[in-house]
Structures are given as structure tokens and as C-alpha cells.
Amino acid sequence: MGSPMAQNLIKAGCDVTVWNRTKSKCDPFISLGAKYRSSPEEVAANCDVTFAMLADPESAIDVACGKNGVLSGMGPGKGYVDISTVDGATSKMINGHIKATGALFLEAPVSGSKKPAEDGQLIFLTAAGDRSLYDSVAPLLNILGKSRFYLGEVGNGAAMKLVVNMIMGSMMASFSEGLLLSKKVGLDPNVLVEVVAQGAISAPMYSVKGPSMVKSHYPTAFPLKHQQKDLRLALGLAESVSQSTPIAAAANELYKVAKAYGLSDEDFSAVIEALKAKSDDSA
Ligand SMILES: NC(=O)C1=CN([C@@H]2O[C@H](COP(=O)(O)OP(=O)(O)OC[C@H]3O[C@@H](n4cnc5c(N)ncnc54)[C@H](OP(=O)(O)O)[C@@H]3O)[C@@H](O)[C@H]2O)C=CC1
Ligand SMILES: O=CCCC(=O)O
Structure with a gap:
């Protein structure tokens, strides 16, 4: 996700400096004219605003607060915008x-996957105690996204993102059950995809991913391991306020099974494979 975002900033004429743990992934941006620095600290020290797009809470904390991390390069007049999907506690701690x-500091997780990131069509769920950074980076957010919501205190952006992805993970698990059930009772799952697309439960996610799921293809847009991480974090959020989420809990178990089958780096639609395996077990 960080790659298309960096590319769009460069293409828009911004003065961009990049760093990534695996340095080779920076090479295309250096070719496009971006500067490279050898640590998050160096990036922060040399830029007015630093954006981070990291895998999970652990990496977000490490890159911000670890050795040669962003913190060492931060100071008055600078801003840090964390776009990673993390939990509220992590976001507040980094803040x-x-x-x-x-x-x-601005917490700014996004809705929208690889293609919206490439097309500058992300939806920013931003939240910060201090609105001035939000206002000053608005032109950059406008390059990367099609809309943005300012949600107030730090933690609200993370919470909104986790609720959205909790719903998404459950929807995908349920859709997977429907595809497999339709096939098992002799229906054509391709027709199910078309029927769903015409009615009240239509969703771009079903229309985009359904046809390839029927063919057992899962080209990665949103890695399954990150969907499971988001369900795990959403369940923690729900527990913190004693909200019952039995559907999400069941979906989370399915993604855990999919991970155990080695599907972590596949698209999250590969969760259907965990259901296929379960059906085979009980046959
Ligand atoms: N893909 C999607 O559709 C969307 C993803 N998100 C969220 O965005 C974030 C990134 O997702 P995505 O780009 O798909 O994930 P990837 O797994 O493709 O990228 C993860 C990035 O985090 C870096 N990273 C991981 N661990 C560490 C670490 N310990 N120290 C430093 N860097 C580390 C990776 O570096 P390296 O290259 O070296 O491995 C890589 O740059 C996640 O939080 C995800 O939940 C949000 C919206 C949509
Ligand atoms: O966090 C990933 C979200 C993917 C999407 O919104 O399509």
C-alpha cells in the first residue's frame, strides 16, 4: 500500500524521501526521482511530514519508537502521519x-485496497488531538484519497477502521460459505455472483473477487494475514466495551485456520479455502 501512495505523491510533484525495511522496494521510487534515506530517523529528520504505512502494531511501534526510529528525527514544526491499521492503544502510545x-501526530488509516491506492481513491479515516496537522497535510491526503473523515481524538480513526474491517472480514467469510453451498447443491456459483450483484446485498468486493474465487484464484490486494490481524484487534476493541461480536469471532477462527494452511500472503478471499478444507474433513 505504501508503494502506490509514494508513487502518487512523486507523480504529483511532491518532494518525496523514502525508506523501507527491504531497501530494494525503494528502488523504483528512487528511479522516479525520490530521495532515499537509510533509516526512519533520517527520513523524519529531513522531511517536514513523514508518512508511515506498516504491517501491524508491532512494526508501527518499532519504526516510530525503536532504534533509529522516527522519534529520533522528530521535533517542533514536524508532523507524523501513521496510515497503518493498528489498535487505538498503539496509536495513542505513538501519539x-x-x-x-x-x-x-495524525492517525490516518485508510479504507480501500491496492487499486484505489494506485488510483488515488483511498478513504482516509483520520483522527488527531491537534487539527492543525490534519489541515496542513490535507492537500497531500487529497492526492492519495477521494474522501476523508476527521474523527476527533486519537484512537477514533483506529476504532473506525477496525469496525469497518470487522464487517468486511465477516462479509467475506459469509460470501465464501454461500459460494461453496451453491456449488454443493448443484448451482453455478458464477450465477450466484451475478444474482448477488443485482440485489440489496451487492458489494463491489463480491463482484470484484467473486469470479476469481470461483476459479480458486486469490491475487493479493489485501493480505489474509492483515485481515486476521484486523479481526483480532476488532475483537479486542469489542471486548474493551463488553460488546458481543459472535459473527466476527467465528470469522476470525476461519481466518486463523486459513493462516494455518499457509494462506497468510494470499488475498483475504482465500479464506474460502479454509471452508473447503473443513468440508473435506467432515466428508
Ligand atoms: N492491502 C490493503 O488492501 C490494505 C492494507 N491496509 C493496512 O495497511 C498496512 C500495510 O498493508 P500492506 O501494504 O497490504 O501490507 P504489506 O505486508 O504488503 O506491507 C507491510 C509493510 O510493513 C513493513 N514491515 C513489516 N514489518 C516490519 C518491521 N518489523 N519493521 C519495519 N517494517 C516492517 C514491510 O516491509 P518489508 O517490505 O521489508 O517487508 C512493508 O513495507 C497494514 O496495516 C494493513 O492492514 C489498509 C488498507 C488496505
Ligand atoms: O484494510 C484493508 C481494506 C481493504 C479495502 O477496504 O478494500
Whole structure:
């Protein structure tokens, strides 16, 4: 996700500096004119605003607060925008450390996957205690996304993102059950995809991913391991307020099974494979 976003900023004429743990992934951007720095600290020290797009809470904390991390390069007049999908506690912790340097922090997870990222059509779910950074990076968010919601206190953006992805993970698990059931009772799952697309439960996700799921193809847009991470974090959020989420809990178990089958880096629609395996077990 970080790659298409960086590319869009470069194409828009922004002065971009990049860093990634696996350096080779920076090479295409260096060819496009971006500068390269050898650590998150160096990036932060040399830029007014630093964007981060990282896998999970652990990597977000490590890159922000670890050795040669963003914190060491932060200070007054600078801003840090974390786009990674993390939990509210992680976001608040990073916010606290960034603010202590005199810099500003914006939590800005996104809805929308690889294609919307390439097309600059992401939906930003932003939240920060300090609105001035939100206002100053608005032109950059407008390059990367088609809409943005300012949600107030840090933690609200993470919570919104987790609720959205909790729904998405359950929807995909349910759709997978429907595809397999239709096939088992002698229906054509391709026709099911068409029927669903015409009615009240239509969703771009079903129309885009359904045809390839029928062919057992799962080209990765949103890695399954990240969907399971988001369900796990959403269940933690629900528990923190004693909200019952039995559907999401069941979906999470299915994604865990899919991970155990080695599907972590496939698209999250590969969760259907876990159901196929379960059906085979009980046959
Ligand atoms: N894909 C999608 O459709 C969407 C994803 N998201 C969220 O965005 C984030 C990124 O997703 P995506 O780009 O798909 O994921 P990827 O797994 O493709 O990329 C993860 C990035 O995190 C880096 N990383 C992982 N662990 C560490 C670490 N310990 N230290 C430093 N860097 C690390 C990786 O570096 P390296 O290249 O070295 O492995 C890579 O740059 C996730 O939080 C995901 O939930 C949000 C919206 C949509
Ligand atoms: O976090 C990933 C979301 C993927 C999407 O919104 O299509």
C-alpha cells in the first residue's frame, strides 16, 4: 500500500524521501526521482511530514519508537502521519511519544485496497488531538484519497477502521460459505455472483473477487494475514466495551485456520479455502 501512495505523491510533484525495511522496494521510487534515506530517523529528520504505512502494531511501534526510529528525527514544526491499521492503544502510545518531541501526530488509516491506492481513491479515516496537522497535510491526503473523515481524538480513526474491517472480514467469510453451498447443491456459483450483484446485498468486493474465487484464484490486494490481524484487534476493541461480536469471532477462527494452511500472503478471499478444507474433513 505504501508503494502506490509514494508513487502518487512523486507523480504529483511532491518532494518525496523514502525508506523501507527491504531497501530494494525503494528502488523504483528512487528511479522516479525520490530521495532515499537509510533509516526512519533520517527520513523524519529531513522531511517536514513523514508518512508511515506498516504491517501491524508491532512494526508501527518499532519504526516510530525503536532504534533509529522516527522519534529520533522528530521535533517542533514536524508532523507524523501513521496510515497503518493498528489498535487505538498503539496509536495513542505513538501519539504520546511524537507529541513529547514537540511534533504533531495524525492517525490516518485508510479504507480501500491496492487499486484505489494506485488510483488515488483511498478513504482516509483520520483522527488527531491537534487539527492543525490534519489541515496542513490535507492537500497531500487529497492526492492519495477521494474522501476523508476527521474523527476527533486519537484512537477514533483506529476504532473506525477496525469496525469497518470487522464487517468486511465477516462479509467475506459469509460470501465464501454461500459460494461453496451453491456449488454443493448443484448451482453455478458464477450465477450466484451475478444474482448477488443485482440485489440489496451487492458489494463491489463480491463482484470484484467473486469470479476469481470461483476459479480458486486469490491475487493479493489485501493480505489474509492483515485481515486476521484486523479481526483480532476488532475483537479486542469489542471486548474493551463488553460488546458481543459472535459473527466476527467465528470469522476470525476461519481466518486463523486459513493462516494455518499457509494462506497468510494470499488475498483475504482465500479464506474460502479454509471452508473447503473443513468440508473435506467432515466428508
Ligand atoms: N492491502 C490493503 O488492501 C490494505 C492494507 N491496509 C493496512 O495497511 C498496512 C500495510 O498493508 P500492506 O501494504 O497490504 O501490507 P504489506 O505486508 O504488503 O506491507 C507491510 C509493510 O510493513 C513493513 N514491515 C513489516 N514489518 C516490519 C518491521 N518489523 N519493521 C519495519 N517494517 C516492517 C514491510 O516491509 P518489508 O517490505 O521489508 O517487508 C512493508 O513495507 C497494514 O496495516 C494493513 O492492514 C489498509 C488498507 C488496505
Ligand atoms: O484494510 C484493508 C481494506 C481493504 C479495502 O477496504 O478494500
